[in-house]
Amino acid sequence: MKLRSKHLLGLEVMTKEEINLILDTAESFKEILERPIRIVPTLRGVTVVNLFYEPSTRTRISFELAERRLSAEVISFSANTSSVKKGETLKDTVQNIEAMKIDMVVVRHQCSGVPYFLTQCLDASIINAGDGAHEHPTQALLDLFTIREKHKKIKGLKVVIVGDVKYSRVARSDIWGFSAMGAKVAVCGPTTLMPYEIEKMGIEVYDDVDEALEGADVVNVLRIQLERQEGGLLPSLREYTNKFGINIERLKKLNENFTIMHPGPINRGVEITPEVADGPYSVILNQVTNGVAVRMAVLYLLSGGEGKVE
Amino acid sequence: MDAKTVERALIRIAHEIVEKNKGAKNIAVIGIKNRGEYLAQRVARLIEKIEKVQIPVGLMDITLYRDDVQTKLEQPLVQKTEILFDVVDKVIILVDDVLFTGRTIRAALDQIIDFGRPKCIQLAVLVDRGHRELPIRADYVGKNIPTAKSELVKVKIKEVDGEDNVSIIKQ
Numbered sequence: 001m002k003l004r005s006k007h008l009l010g011l012e013v014m015t016k017e018e019i020n021l022i023l024d025t026a027e028s029f030k031e032i033l034e035r036p037i038r039i040v041p042t043l044r045g046v047t048v049v050n051l052f053y054e055p056s057t058r059t060r061i062s063f064e065l066a067e068r069r070l071s072a073e074v075i076s077f078s079a080n081t082s083s084v085k086k087g088e089t090l091k092d093t094v095q096n097i098e099a100m101k102i103d104m105v106v107v108r109h110q111c112s113g114v115p116y117f118l119t120q121c122l123d124a125s126i127i128n129a130g131d132g133a134h135e136h137p138t139q140a141l142l143d144l145f146t147i148r149e150k151h152k153k154i155k156g157l158k159v160v161i162v163g164d165v166k167y168s169r170v171a172r173s174d175i176w177g178f179s180a181m182g183a184k185v186a187v188c189g190p191t192t193l194m195p196y197e198i199e200k201m202g203i204e205v206y207d208d209v210d211e212a213l214e215g216a217d218v219v220n221v222l223r224i225q226l227e228r229q230e231g232g233l234l235p236s237l238r239e240y241t242n243k244f245g246i247n248i249e250r251l252k253k254l255n256e257n258f259t260i261m262h263p264g265p266i267n268r269g270v271e272i273t274p275e276v277a278d279g280p281y282s283v284i285l286n287q288v289t290n291g292v293a294v295r296m297a298v299l300y301l302l303s304g305g306e307g308k309v310e
Numbered sequence: 311m312d313a314k315t316v317e318r319a320l321i322r323i324a325h326e327i328v329e330k331n332k333g334a335k336n337i338a339v340i341g342i343k344n345r346g347e348y349l350a351q352r353v354a355r356l357i358e359k360i361e362k363v364q365i366p367v368g369l370m371d372i373t374l375y376r377d378d379v380q381t382k383l384e385q386p387l388v389q390k391t392e393i394l395f396d397v398v399d400k401v402i403i404l405v406d407d408v409l410f411t412g413r414t415i416r417a418a419l420d421q422i423i424d425f426g427r428p429k430c431i432q433l434a435v436l437v438d439r440g441h442r443e444l445p446i447r448a449d450y451v452g453k454n455i456p457t458a459k460s461e462l463v464k465v466k467i468k469e470v471d472g473e474d475n476v477s478i479i480k481q
Contacts, residue, residue, distance in 0.1 A: 024387075027390070028390050031391060032374075035424065036424075037425070040374040040375065040421075041374070041375060042374040042379050043379075070374075303379075303385070304384050
């Protein structure tokens with residue numbers, strides 16, 4: 001069993017078997033993080049470039065730790081301290097970086113499709129760390145891992161994604177990922193933040209959060225980007241909080257042993273109240289811990305070659 | 311080697327371990343996945359029977375310490391490593407089914423040392439088939455079986471394969 005592609009662009013194209021392989025491998029990697037020496041020599045000699053065109057705390061640190069814990073060489077690049085400021089194009093930038101002999105590129109960019117574009121101009125393995133409103137596959141994988149760890153299964157769970165679905169790459173990757181693993185996925189948010197024809201992804205769509213939460217096992221609360229209000233898509237943040245914010249009262253609709261997820265960063269008091277974010281059913285920090293193990297698994301599996309092991 | 315021979319070899323190895331270390335004080339056994347894991351458990355049980363003490367048993371997967379992960383091969387499946395005791399100052403008995411090139415043992419040694427500094431590490435194997443590529447030798451050997459490099463030594467054990475048996479397959 002191996003991954004069919006040497007790139008990780010998104011979960012849309014991944015099979016259930018491939019996702020399971022990544023999650024199983026991540027389980028073994030999670031144990032390494034508990035050892036006295038949290039580093040293994042596996043990717044010694046592999047050079048990974050973290051190419052971040054957008055700000056990021058969790059994803060970037062998480063990838064960097066994952067790379068270092070596999071003994072890879074890590075080069076971190078952020079757009080605003082580089083020649084991008086002088087007007088260098090994306091293609092020129094990456095081709096120059098590749099000319100310095102590198103093996104893998106982890107890329108975050110505000111435009112959808114950039115990771116795919118890089119696969120066309122580089123030989124390196126490309127890992128999508130979030131592209132525009134398209135996909136954020138490692139986030140969805142760590143969500144799947146966290147839910148599988150807690151619920152011991154994914155199949156049959158009702159997973160509700162609440163918030164700004166339209167601009168959320170996490171939502172899209174989660175929809176594909178959880179659907180592939182057999183969960184029932186529903187989305188809920190204001191109509192202005194819901195893409196047209198989203199029901200064609202084979203999911204339930206709600207504009208009433210109390211209806212959506214009925215009988216749910218997992219709620220993934222998306223961040224409301226403060227810029228949305230300025231764009232006129234939300235009348236006010238307070239109205240959003242009243243209509244869609246996840247508070248203690250709304251949790252009563254959920255199934256027993258429910259789980260609250262949030263990809264971070266949290267706007268406390270906007271999309272989620274602090275009591276819920278810090279409650280015993282919240283796995284927000286477990287998600288962050290698991291992120292390192294999942295990213296180690298992805299780096300490990302993608303760095304393999306074509307031949308069979310004897 | 312049939313089931314009885316395997317059994318006798320393991321009993322002898324357990325006695326040799328106790329004899330060489332003058333008892334079972336500070337001894338911990340670590341098996342290398344897959345089959346070494348079960349052999350390690352058996353050896354530990356046997357030592358416990360002889361010395362009437364508890365022997366900690368760990369298991370480890372050496373995939374991440376292999377020296378060929380970066381060659382053009384498909385990545386092998388990573389399995390769990392479980393060393394739930396402190397290795398510092400222990401006498402570690404490393405157990406595997408077949409000793410061949412020595413590369414697996416090299417990886418295992420590196421991995422153990424990343425867990426801490428044991429007092430010493432000794433190696434027990436069910437079969438030593440020769441053809442070492444590294445300066446590594448076993449302290450306890452069930453049976454030396456001279457082989458040609460092209461031959462395959464197939465070890466079957468109860469817990470995985472339903473029976474204990476060692477055979478040589480010509481290719």
